[in-house]
Amino acid sequence: MSSAVRLLDNQGFNVPPGALGYTPKAGTGQKVTDAAIGGDHTLDLTAGKTYIAMADSTAGGQWLMGIANSTTAANVIWFIPVGQTLVFHMPIGYATLHYNALANGASLYLAEIE
Numbered sequence: 738m739s740s741a742v743r744l745l746d747n748q749g750f751n752v753p754p755g756a757l758g759y760t761p762k763a764g765t766g767q768k769v770t771d772a773a774i775g776g777d778h779t780l781d782l783t784a785g786k787t788y789i790a791m792a793d794s795t796a797g798g799q800w801l802m803g804i805a806n807s808t809t810a811a812n813v814i815w816f817i818p819v820g821q822t823l824v825f826h827m828p829i830g831y832a833t834l835h836y837n838a839l840a841n842g843a844s845l846y847l848a849e850i851e
Contacts, residue, residue, distance in 0.1 A: 746787060748826040761789070765849035771838035777808045780834045783849070787826045791846045794820040798843030800836060804828060807835040817845070824850070 769780060782788065792800050798819050804827075805812040812835070817823045827834065838845070 746824055746826040748828065750787060750826055760851040761848040762851050767847050769836065769845045769847060771836070771843050771845075772841060774838055774841055774843075775808070776837065777806045778836050780836065780847075781832055782827045782834050784827055784832045785829045787824065787850045789822060789824050789848055789850055790815075790817055791822045792817045792820060793844040793846075795838075795840050795843040797840035799839045800843070800845055801839070802834060802836045804831040804833070805835060807837040 767780075769778075771778060790800070790802070792798055796819070800815075800817040801807045801813045802815040802817070802825075803812045804814065807813055815823060815825055836845070
């Protein structure tokens with residue numbers, strides 16, 4: 738008998754296996770750089786869409802993200818380690834992504850997935 742592993746995002750949707758298994762939506766890619774750590778920054782996304790976020794390898798460049806202020810630990814719902822990739826679904830009813838990098842100058846590449 739064969740078995741399969743399915744990856745799910747925070748809303749229970751299937752996600753592709755790794756950064757190479759997705760199809761980005763043309764024109765949605767963007768680079769986010771956090772010049773000053775410790776602040777809560779925001780980015781407008783589309784509610785109900787799935788995104789891939791890829792952190793660069795800046796030393797200490799972990800990312801905290803959420804749908805409310807990211808400087809409060811209770812509101813951080815996504816974490817991206819240095820040089821890693823996260824696939825997440827922006828919940829219905831929310832269009833603002835809050836983020837905070839843990840290193841000055843850390844960058845994150847973000848794209849909507851088809």
